[in-house]
Amino acid sequence: MAxxxxxxxxxxxxxxxxxxxxxxxxNPGIIPAGPMAGNSRGQRAVxxxxxxxxxxxxxxxxxxxxxxxxxxxxxxxxxxFGEYIDLGSLNLSTNVFTDGSSMPTRTVFNTSVPLHSPxxxxxxxxxxxxxxxxxxxxxxxxxxxxxxxxxxxxSGGNANVGQCSTAILNTIDVGARDITTAAxxxxxxxxxxxxxxxxxxxxxxxxxxxxxxxxGSLDLINTGIIRRLPAGARIGGxxxxxxxxxxxxxxxxxGDA
Amino acid sequence: MASPLRSVADHMAQExxxxxxxxxxxxxxxxxxxxxxxxxxxxxxxxxxxxTVPTMTSPVIGAYCTSFNVTAATTSTKYVLADETTLGVLxxxxxxxxxxxxxxTGKIYDHTLGAAGSSQTLATHMPMLVVTTAFAGSNPVVTxxxxxxxxxxxxxxxMTLPTSGSVLxxxxxxxxxxxxxxxxxxxxxxxxxSISTGSAGVLTVxxxxxxxxxxxxxxxxSTGFNPILAPIANYLLQGGDRLAFYQIGSTIAGARMCHxxxxxxx
Numbered sequence: 001m002a003x004x005x006x007x008x009x010x011x012x013x014x015x016x017x018x019x020x021x022x023x024x025x026x027n028p029g030i031i032p033a034g035p036m037a038g039n040s041r042g043q044r045a046v047x048x049x050x051x052x053x054x055x056x057x058x059x060x061x062x063x064x065x066x067x068x069x070x071x072x073x074x075x076x077x078x079x080x081f082g083e084y085i086d087l088g089s090l091n092l093s094t095n096v097f098t099d100g101s102s103m104p105t106r107t108v109f110n111t112s113v114p115l116h117s118p119x120x121x122x123x124x125x126x127x128x129x130x131x132x133x134x135x136x137x138x139x140x141x142x143x144x145x146x147x148x149x150x151x152x153x154x155s156g157g158n159a160n161v162g163q164c165s166t167a168i169l170n171t172i173d174v175g176a177r178d179i180t181t182a183a184x185x186x187x188x189x190x191x192x193x194x195x196x197x198x199x200x201x202x203x204x205x206x207x208x209x210x211x212x213x214x215x216g217s218l219d220l221i222n223t224g225i226i227r228r229l230p231a232g233a234r235i236g237g238x239x240x241x242x243x244x245x246x247x248x249x250x251x252x253x254x255g256d257a
Numbered sequence: 258m259a260s261p262l263r264s265v266a267d268h269m270a271q272e273x274x275x276x277x278x279x280x281x282x283x284x285x286x287x288x289x290x291x292x293x294x295x296x297x298x299x300x301x302x303x304x305x306x307x308x309t310v311p312t313m314t315s316p317v318i319g320a321y322c323t324s325f326n327v328t329a330a331t332t333s334t335k336y337v338l339a340d341e342t343t344l345g346v347l348x349x350x351x352x353x354x355x356x357x358x359x360x361x362t363g364k365i366y367d368h369t370l371g372a373a374g375s376s377q378t379l380a381t382h383m384p385m386l387v388v389t390t391a392f393a394g395s396n397p398v399v400t401x402x403x404x405x406x407x408x409x410x411x412x413x414x415x416m417t418l419p420t421s422g423s424v425l426x427x428x429x430x431x432x433x434x435x436x437x438x439x440x441x442x443x444x445x446x447x448x449x450x451s452i453s454t455g456s457a458g459v460l461t462v463x464x465x466x467x468x469x470x471x472x473x474x475x476x477x478x479s480t481g482f483n484p485i486l487a488p489i490a491n492y493l494l495q496g497g498d499r500l501a502f503y504q505i506g507s508t509i510a511g512a513r514m515c516h517x518x519x520x521x522x523x
Contacts, residue, residue: 004269005270109313225323
């Protein structure tokens with residue numbers, strides 16, 4: 001059977017039981033400060049299970065059809081749901097960078113295109129009070145190598161895993177295809193681990209703003225967002241705000257034929 | 258011919274056959290100098306950096322923006338993602354104009370055809386005067402000579418820019434539309450620019466065709482606008498087109514995360 005290309009085919013797949021739902025409850029319980037002082041900050045809001053590395057019989061990809069998000073405070077925002085690409089990690093103590101993947105190449109407009117993304121820097125292991133500064137060397141959106149960020153001061157005493165900052169790339173650069181290396185400079189007996197992510201977006205969902213709690217949902221197919229997620233894809237969510245809150249989210253999938 | 262805007266089924270088929278483009282972009286805007294009634298009234302800031310629309314391979318002939326969302330940090334702020342064309346450049350030192358250009362031609366989605374319409378001569382109804390290198394001087398009067406939306410040449414737009422401390426911050430953007438001559442509504446081409454005073458800086462006229470609009474509500478939460486759902490004049494982007502991001506109604510610096518989806522027409 002060919003890939004799903006009509007709403008009727010979508011419904012037929014659901015009728016045949018080729019659909020599933022994943023949920024995520026994530027309660028970081030902290031006010032995010034981000035691992036880099038002065039950079040855009042946010043936190044991980046969603047952790048869905050990865051798309052299976054071996055897909056079910058008769059399924060070639062997962063098509064997300066709906067997203068739901070509920071947050072526990074009145075501070076609203078947009079949650080960015082996306083496919084997380086592991087670009088690598090940096091151990092601040094040993095100053096060793098462990099390389100990960102590059103942003104993948106996908107078919108865009110009938111052309112094979114290497115994707116790019118902002119670099120999300122996440123606290124993977126708690127950072128101590130004197131961590132130093134961070135520089136990242138990357139390949140930019142146009143494929144130019146040896147692009148190096150300015151030195152970015154790390155936030156001392158950042159004990160909370162899951163907080164994110166976005167790296168400030170060189171002027172006029174808008175994304176990275178790959179991280180070549182990352183390094184810590186300075187600091188006093190620095191401790192901590194940073195994980196670098198690229199994100200291929202699925203959608204942003206508005207959580208709204210109400211007095212008790214806020215939530216939102218998004219019908220992807222009917223609002224112009226059609227994605228086919230490959231086997232092994234890591235799906236998560238990020239919110240750019242500064243509130244202590246918990247997140248409950250759900251994603252509905254239909255298995256592509 | 259098949260268009261992703263004709264129906265959900267057509268969008269699914271186009272995505273399956275040729276692939277949508279998912280763009281995630283953190284826009285960084287620097288602090289701008291506020292506008293006043295003599296300079297477009299509404300403050301604006303152009304983001305650092307632009308994006309190039311990827312190459313398209315036949316039978317793909319163009320792409321539309323089908324969704325657009327931006328994280329908001331301030332209230333009462335709008336964000337515009339636009340196809341941007343450089344129409345003219347003024348180097349303040351020496352009062353030197355260069356780079357005269359026109360909006361060229363392009364296609365708009367025709368809802369009766371269910372596909373892109375015929376190629377037409379374009380005019381921008383959102384021309385922006387942008388400080389592309391910081392300006393030094395006091396309250397300069399800028400005159401832009403242009404061809405209007407109907408093709409009439411020799412029209413003029415005059416604006417007085419409000420400096421702050423004898424400086425106009427880089428990336429500050431001013432709406433030209435309120436200051437076009439007579440009943441003009443747009444610009445096809447810029448043929449000249451001049452300035453009354455100033456010792457340094459570069460001013461550029463950009464012609465914008467908005468492809469995505471998002472706004473922050475009173476709680477500073479962004480409400481996205483999905484072009485695929487609205488009966489607007491969806492512009493058909495081409496490979497190599499330049500996309501720029503503008504923050505409207507605020508001069509505050511910061512970073513905004515933007516997600517846009519673009520879907521192919523064949």
